[in-house]
Amino acid sequence: MALDDNIISRWQQSETLLLGGSAGSFKILFHLIKILPHDLNKTVIIIIHRKKNFFSEIEKLFAENSRMFFREISDKDKIESNAIYIAPANYHTLIEKEGYFSLDVSEAVWYSKPSIDVTFESAAEVYSTKCTAILFSGANQDGAGGLLKLYQSGALTIVQDPGEAEMAEMPQSAINLNAATCVLTTKEIFELLQNST
């Protein structure tokens, strides 16, 4: 399924945007947060795989280029609208139904901490239909299972077209699980997100 009015309207009604990616997704995510307006009226949560001990570069670049309030998540941070949050390295990020984040140092999932699955699964329990999640390029299966949970809870789930992803495995795994509402090209994803109201 390609981009259509139904998808655009579900995106517009979303209060939360979840973005997950790994190898090959940084550049897209970087350009994507640049286009989001400061008054998006949604909460954006980014989970991107990265190594511990090499902090601040991604966060710094994103913060400098975002028009929205940007913050690396600290434990018990309140989840606000019109803000972009990024999951910190070497922690899993969970979403509490009372509207705040909690962090977790437990075992890596799919060799990853932060794991996209962990955040997506906890988001699926808290948010239902008013949520959009996008899974981008990556070299492992993390995120696919979590995206399925989101799909089952009624979220709009989008997967980057594996044909054009730098690393196809992550989006392809989500498609194999039937976790995607639709598969979009990067161009279509940008087009969709620009239709924010």
Place this chain on the structure above:
Amino acid sequence: MKDTLGKDIITPAQLTELIDLVKKLHGFDFSDYTKASLKRRLGRIMMLKKLDFYDLKHVLVNNPDFFQEFLEEITVNVTEMFRDPAFYKSLNRLVIPYLSTYQHAKIWCAGCSSGEEVYSLAILFKEEGLYKKSFIYGTDINTEVLKEARKGIYSLRKIKSYAENYLFTGLPGSITDHFTIMYDAAAIHSELRQNVLFSVHNLISDTVFNEFQMITCRNVFIYFETELQERILDVFYRSLCPLGYLCLGNKETIRSEGFRKKFKVIDQKENIYQKIGS
């Protein structure tokens, strides 16, 4: 690595039921733990032990030996040596010069799990010439992990995985210099075990047991809701000597207005605080 698919999701009502059950039967109170994480841990136990919710309740009630296992799985015992090297650097620069002025420095490492952080501190103190006049108490709720901590023997593979952390702390040599290596095991030098003591302490129900010049409690508060964090902050405050130091995890900050007045920020990023007032 594990597949998280097909995991049973516990309803909020079931979660409350289980918390009550554990409290009544075993005296451990998980009611102020953060819910999302607790649910995940329970889901994990159920998956590992192949139990559904009712089976889990059943074994908790009828198999007294199961509880220790349950406790081990429900509390997160993942730890690293020199986790967040920048923290150890900051400690070295901002806190150790002060600790060195004491004739004797007592340290409490609360929630020490299998001891990696206690030994990291011991190594840092040794390198800075502070170890011989210091004593480090490591406490945890979990008796099983404390057994490992006391042994101070880790797999060589694990110790090697901390080599990068160690390198980033700027300490001389390499992490393996502090271990005796035999086959695939690495035992911490016996000297580094002399001034440390591990014992059981439950942050939720136990209280002050000594006076310390520094307390570290890193990546423990993330599992607690804010009110519980404040109760424990009070225990820490009362356990510290005047101008004693409190070190929280990299992403854990003191949020309460009351305690922000009682602790001065020494390092905002690494969450190192100093007790002020009386």
